[in-house]
Amino acid sequence: MSLSKEKKSILITGGAGFIGSNFVHHWCQNYSDDQVIVLDALTYAGNRQNLADLENRKQFKFIQGDICDRPLIEKILKEEQVTTVAHFAAESHVDRSILGPDAFVQTNVIGTFTLLESFRHYWNEQGNPENSRFLHVSTDEVYGSLEADDPAFSEVTPYAPNSPYSASKAGSDHLARAYFHTYNLPTIITNCSNNYGPYHFPEKLIPLMCINILLGKPLPVYGDGQNIRDWLYVGDHCSALETVINKGKAGETYNIGGNNEVKNIDLVTMLCELMDELASDLPVKPAKELITFVKDRPSHDRRYAIDATKIKTELGWTPKETVENGLRKTIEWYLNDQKWWQPLLSKDYQEYYQKVYG
Ligand code: NAD
Ligand code: DAU
Numbered sequence: 001m002s003l004s005k006e007k008k009s010i011l012i013t014g015g016a017g018f019i020g021s022n023f024v025h026h027w028c029q030n031y032s033d034d035q036v037i038v039l040d041a042l043t044y045a046g047n048r049q050n051l052a053d054l055e056n057r058k059q060f061k062f063i064q065g066d067i068c069d070r071p072l073i074e075k076i077l078k079e080e081q082v083t084t085v086a087h088f089a090a091e092s093h094v095d096r097s098i099l100g101p102d103a104f105v106q107t108n109v110i111g112t113f114t115l116l117e118s119f120r121h122y123w124n125e126q127g128n129p130e131n132s133r134f135l136h137v138s139t140d141e142v143y144g145s146l147e148a149d150d151p152a153f154s155e156v157t158p159y160a161p162n163s164p165y166s167a168s169k170a171g172s173d174h175l176a177r178a179y180f181h182t183y184n185l186p187t188i189i190t191n192c193s194n195n196y197g198p199y200h201f202p203e204k205l206i207p208l209m210c211i212n213i214l215l216g217k218p219l220p221v222y223g224d225g226q227n228i229r230d231w232l233y234v235g236d237h238c239s240a241l242e243t244v245i246n247k248g249k250a251g252e253t254y255n256i257g258g259n260n261e262v263k264n265i266d267l268v269t270m271l272c273e274l275m276d277e278l279a280s281d282l283p284v285k286p287a288k289e290l291i292t293f294v295k296d297r298p299s300h301d302r303r304y305a306i307d308a309t310k311i312k313t314e315l316g317w318t319p320k321e322t323v324e325n326g327l328r329k330t331i332e333w334y335l336n337d338q339k340w341w342q343p344l345l346s347k348d349y350q351e352y353y354q355k356v357y358g
Helices: 018-030 048-054 070-079 094-099 102-125 164-183 205-215 234-247 264-278 309-315 323-336 338-344 347-357
Strands: 009-013 035-040 060-064 084-087 133-139 187-192 219-222 228-230 253-256 261-263 291-294
Touching (some): 018 035, 018 048, 035 070, 048 060, 070 102, 084 234, 102 133, 102 164, 133 234, 164 187, 205 219, 205 338, 228 264, 234 253, 234 309, 264 291, 264 323, 323 338
Parallel strands (some): 009 084, 219 291
Antiparallel strands (some): 228 261
């Protein structure tokens, strides 16, 4: 069943964050008749500026609120006659989960449970419409860590999360799965690899390195820099999620990845070289002189890699962007949108930075 032509009322949780805001733009561009409702608590990672250009759109509504607030969720589902939930809201940074896991359990587990439970009651009241979907956006980190020659993660790889972040996401995935098997709720889970692109908060590797290069600050590479991530341009993630909403089968899981495995040290070196080429007046040039190896992250997963065969063969999705081109676009965005990231380097951010990097 393809739902691509049906008019939707889509509730996007976490739509003011990095991937969520890219997805809101993607959806509004491609489905101009759909009603789009963003629910976001605007934590440190949420930024209403990310959606500023959509505020005047007729079928767009921004609601500041918490996914743990059940009466609020129930009200939104009913008032907006929601057909589709795209659930991005989460605490998403591994290093923060090591410093303080509480918020991760609260938002990722209890918040997802609250959404599922509210949607279940609403869906039942509506007479279990077939075209409803609850898309639970998750991560490859739930599968744990790969050795160099292990096969990539597939949809049947057993879960083995190693950080409070990935453990809390694993818990939320299990709930989304159980709601399909127990109540037939049309949930779909996606497990995606590392994203990069515009609106990425500067605590994650790529934006942090870009900004530190521009400021002439050290580039902290954890451990020996040999850890591998499978990088996916955020626009490709958004198109994959659109495909899953329209063509995915309820109760299924789809892995999403970029076929771009890169060692951290090679990625940081690539960023330095691109910055040398694209930025004028860098405080330190060549930028790679700023690379500094620092203490490793506890239980740092060695390698992630995604086998995206299922979404390719069953739904026809493949990524479009190469790492080199995607990084070029991303760097250009950070160079042109300094007004976006400068206010984010606030006192809170400096305190966080001090705790992690000393
Ligand atoms: P992010 O941290 O940039 O954004 C999270 C958003 O959720 C923010 O806008 C924040 O304000 C909001 N939020 C947090 N707690 C909330 C709450 N209790 N109620 C309502 N809103 C709340 O995260 P991201 O990187 O955009 O990730 C989005 C989703 O995608 C997450 O579920 C994450 O696990 C998953 N994911 C991320 C990546 C990645 O590389 N960033 C890869 C795969 C999957
Ligand atoms: O794999 C998907 C996951 O990717 C998402 O679920 C998470 O939400 C997202 O944050 C990301 O997790 P990672 O831990 O892989 O991303 P991060 O950008 O924090 O780190 C990427 C790699 O770079 C990782 O091996 C740790 C390393 N690193 C990170 C930072 C912030 C450094 O070497 N130095 C740093 O300062």
